Amino acid sequence: MEAAVRELTVELGERAYPIWIGSGLLSRTGELFAERGFPEKSPVLLVTDAAVAHLYAETVETSLRASGYEVQRAVVTVGEASKSLSVFDGLIEAALEAGLDRKSTVIALGGGVVGDLAGFVAATYMRGVRFVQMPTTILAHDSSVGGKVAVNHRLAKNIIGAFHQPEFVLYDLDTLLTLPPREVRAGLSEVIKHGLIWNADFVRWFDEHAERLLGLDPEALGYALYEGCKVKSIVVSQDERENDLRAILNLGHTIGHALEAVAGYGELLHGEAIAIGMAGAARLAVRFGYDPAIAAETERIFRKFGLPVRIPADINPDAVMKAMMHDKKFKEGQMVFIVPTSIGSVEIRQDVPSDWVREIVEQLREGAGEA
Numbered sequence: 404m405e406a407a408v409r410e411l412t413v414e415l416g417e418r419a420y421p422i423w424i425g426s427g428l429l430s431r432t433g434e435l436f437a438e439r440g441f442p443e444k445s446p447v448l449l450v451t452d453a454a455v456a457h458l459y460a461e462t463v464e465t466s467l468r469a470s471g472y473e474v475q476r477a478v479v480t481v482g483e484a485s486k487s488l489s490v491f492d493g494l495i496e497a498a499l500e501a502g503l504d505r506k507s508t509v510i511a512l513g514g515g516v517v518g519d520l521a522g523f524v525a526a527t528y529m530r531g532v533r534f535v536q537m538p539t540t541i542l543a544h545d546s547s548v549g550g551k552v553a554v555n556h557r558l559a560k561n562i563i564g565a566f567h568q569p570e571f572v573l574y575d576l577d578t579l580l581t582l583p584p585r586e587v588r589a590g591l592s593e594v595i596k597h598g599l600i601w602n603a604d605f606v607r608w609f610d611e612h613a614e615r616l617l618g619l620d621p622e623a624l625g626y627a628l629y630e631g632c633k634v635k636s637i638v639v640s641q642d643e644r645e646n647d648l649r650a651i652l653n654l655g656h657t658i659g660h661a662l663e664a665v666a667g668y669g670e671l672l673h674g675e676a677i678a679i680g681m682a683g684a685a686r687l688a689v690r691f692g693y694d695p696a697i698a699a700e701t702e703r704i705f706r707k708f709g710l711p712v713r714i715p716a717d718i719n720p721d722a723v724m725k726a727m728m729h730d731k732k733f734k735e736g737q738m739v740f741i742v743p744t745s746i747g748s749v750e751i752r753q754d755v756p757s758d759w760v761r762e763i764v765e766q767l768r769e770g771a772g773e774a
């Protein structure tokens with residue numbers, strides 16, 4: 404890859420893989436498949452959603468065909484509801500009908516929904532085939548790296564899944580220019596998360612460049628996504644299967660995932676739900692005796708990026724508390740929370756009293772008044 408393309412490696416020994424971030428990359432898919440020795444005789448399945456298919460699938464398919472690959476397209480309905488076992492079942496059927504064999508590749512072209520869903524197909528079809536991530540949302544800088552793939556259950560988010568790493572991540576920044584503003588804001592939420600858990604300087608930079616980031620300035624966005632992917636890669640390289648350190652990537656997700664499930668998948672976008680969850684985690688930090696400025700600063704930055712920091716009034720706190728018990732982070736009878744200790748660092752805590760959580764969920768409800 405040339406200099407204008409930023410490159411990172413997820414260091415996983417023999418399974419290490421590159422992340423390429425730059426402009427004009429979709430049309431290079433076929434060339435990269437050939438360079439990396441993907442077998443030409445095995446068909447490729449391109450999984451995407453209806454909105455992304457219309458915008459970008461043709462470019463990828465043309466590039467693959469020009470390099471001698473046979474490719475079939477499978478299109479799912481837009482939105483979080485597609486991360487379901489029934490849509491998964493439809494994709495397995497599409498893979499069989501397309502004649503995918505054990506040497507085949509599944510490509511995810513889209514946001515995190517397509518990435519998680521197609522990745523779960525790649526992890527399970529014939530007990531696992533090659534997988535390539537081609538993210539087209541800002542949020543997918545997170546979902547495309549690290550190998551967590553899953554579908555949801557009505558009661559709990561990402562509860563049926565696997566770890567299945569991609570062969571490479573090809574992030575074409577040009578695709579981000581067509582994102583709706585709400586998706587831009589929701590995507591930036593997870594980028595801020597990577598700063599909040601790891602790098603105070605990045606949070607400062609992010610804060611100072613809000614206008615350029617929200618305006619999709621290519622240089623600012625390229626840098627932010629590179630830094631976000633870098634944090635993710637470092638963490639995943641050290642703890643691929645979330646035995647310990649990787650849990651920090653879950654900042655805001657204990658409350659956030661519960662809100663997504665209770666609101667009905669898709670009502671609150673993932674990035675919005677975890678922005679609220681991060682505001683909650685910051686309030687927990689104060690309960691543990693850390694600097695109250697952490698909570699104020701966390702809310703200020705999310706508000707600056709137009710993200711919610713309050714739970715919609717129609718969400719029932721009892722239901723949120725119950726949903727948290729179904730999460731993967733509920734272990735040994737305790738909820739696990741990632742708690743900020745300052746801006747740019749966090750700790751993993753399994754000793755959070757549930758009445759503190761309940762109190763914070765109540766405080767965060769819209770209309771509850773400021774606490």
Ligand SMILES: NC(=O)c1ccc[n+]([C@@H]2O[C@H](COP(=O)([O-])OP(=O)(O)OC[C@H]3O[C@@H](n4cnc5c(N)ncnc54)[C@H](O)[C@@H]3O)[C@@H](O)[C@H]2O)c1
Nearest residue numbers: 454481514515516517539540542545546551578581582673
């Ligand atoms: N596996 C992981 O590590 C991980 C990490 C973070 C999030 N996630 C998951 O990711 C999902 C959220 O991802 P998301 O926010 O990308 O949602 P998404 O995939 O639903 O995409 C958001 C919306 O943007 C549209 N879209 C996508 N690319 C576009 C483009 N370039 N131009 C115009 N429209 C475009 C989509 O059609 C959709 O309507 C959640 O399910 C979340 O749980 C997974």
Ligand SMILES: O=C(O)C(=O)C[C@@H](O)[C@H](O)[C@H](O)COP(=O)(O)O
Nearest residue numbers: 545549551560561649652653656731
């Ligand atoms: O990659 C990780 O690890 C993360 O926690 C990233 C999260 O942003 C992401 O939402 C992930 O899907 C959550 O994973 P889960 O195991 O809590 O379902």
Ligand SMILES: [Zn+2]
Nearest residue numbers: 593656673677
């Ligand atoms: Zn997330």
